[in-house]
Amino acid sequence: MTDLVHKDLAGGVATITLDSPPNRNALSSRLLAQLSDRLSWALSEPEVRVIVLTATGKVFCSGADLKEQRAAEGSPDAPVTASFPEVLELIWDSPKPVVCRLNGTARAGGLGLVAACDFAVAPLTASFAFTEVRLGVAPAMIAVPVLRRLNARAAAEYFLTGEVFDAARAAEIGLLSRAVPEDELDSAVAHYTGMLIKGGPEALAITKRLVREVPAMSFRDGLGRMTELSAERFTSDEGQEGIAAFMDKRAPKWVPPQG
Incomplete structure (x- = not known):
């Protein structure tokens, strides 16, 4: 079975890559289980000093796998709740700095991953939205890390409206550390990892x-x-x-x- 999350280690930096572009790197049970496994590896591997979380394709993460959620109709537990809290906690509580390298757009649950990381860098072409209310659900789990990043006015505006906003605005309200031109994305991430690797x-x-x-x-x-x-x-x-x-x-x- 093809891996949906890959890992790589070079120069003390572990890169964990979501690789499920056909469904826009949605948070399926399988992807979350593999992401938890790769994060646990990075946290326990002595050679890893800094973790970079990124993805393939044009979308970083579209949020919950809606096909999987719909198939669970009638079940008391939604599939995404099974291991998503564990993943968010692994990132948030990681003693090793975690840098989110957004390869593109993020929506809903994907923004929980972004907010849980210590640093987040995205191209100016990326867009963002908390789309939960438009689906009749709520940004519940992700509110835990997100509300620790956004100011109250911005959180109310985007949580309640589901409006799409750009990377420059995301940086302005604290969701991103930096929004850069697409061709400067890797150098911006390397700027952070290069400095972090020097810290004890x-x-x-x-x-x-x-x-x-x-x-x-x-x-x-x-x-x-x-x-x-x-x-x-x-x-x-x-x-x-x-x-x-x-x-x-x-x-x-x-x-x-x-x-």
């Missing part, structure tokens, strides 16, 4: 968490907890290696050999 693995994982957790802390509590964390990191093996490498004018041991 433990430091990156901790920094991902503090970016999300610190805003919810009181000012005094935040300073207290972050002061402790700062001291821990400076005296950690990774911190000491980073300082030594800087002073010796060499790359830290965690940076994979390039070339």
Whole structure:
């Protein structure tokens, strides 16, 4: 049986590719199961420092596989709910940075994948829409990561109307990190992965968490907890290696050999 999700590893960067263009990389049960497997591999593989999520064809992901959903009529559980939450959680909680390289358009559930990633880069030609309400359903599961990216006004506008919006607007409202000309897509992704690979693995994982957790802390509590964390990191093996490498004018041991 043909794989719907591929994996590749080069220079510390694991690329996970959705490859089901006939149905616009829809979130079928089979694709989700394979995506979960490939993500689990990337998270457990020591050589992987950064993960890139991308797809083949002109569409990154069209959302739930509607044919599969319709075939499940009468069942108490929709097929997409079986493993989609697990996939979103694997991406969101990944201690390794995840960069979404959108090869094109994304709709509905596909935007959940985009929002769960730490970085998202798309060509200016891509378009986006939360189409759920027009199908009589709701952007329920994807609201969990998406509402952590979009401001409330933008979320209400696009969740409630289902209106199509372009990549420039997606970047403006926080869904994308960057929208670039199509011929600059790969260089923009390489810009992020190249910088991320230089960060200490433990430091990156901790920094991902503090970016999300610190805003919810009181000012005094935040300073207290972050002061402790700062001291821990400076005296950690990774911190000491980073300082030594800087002073010796060499790359830290965690940076994979390039070339």
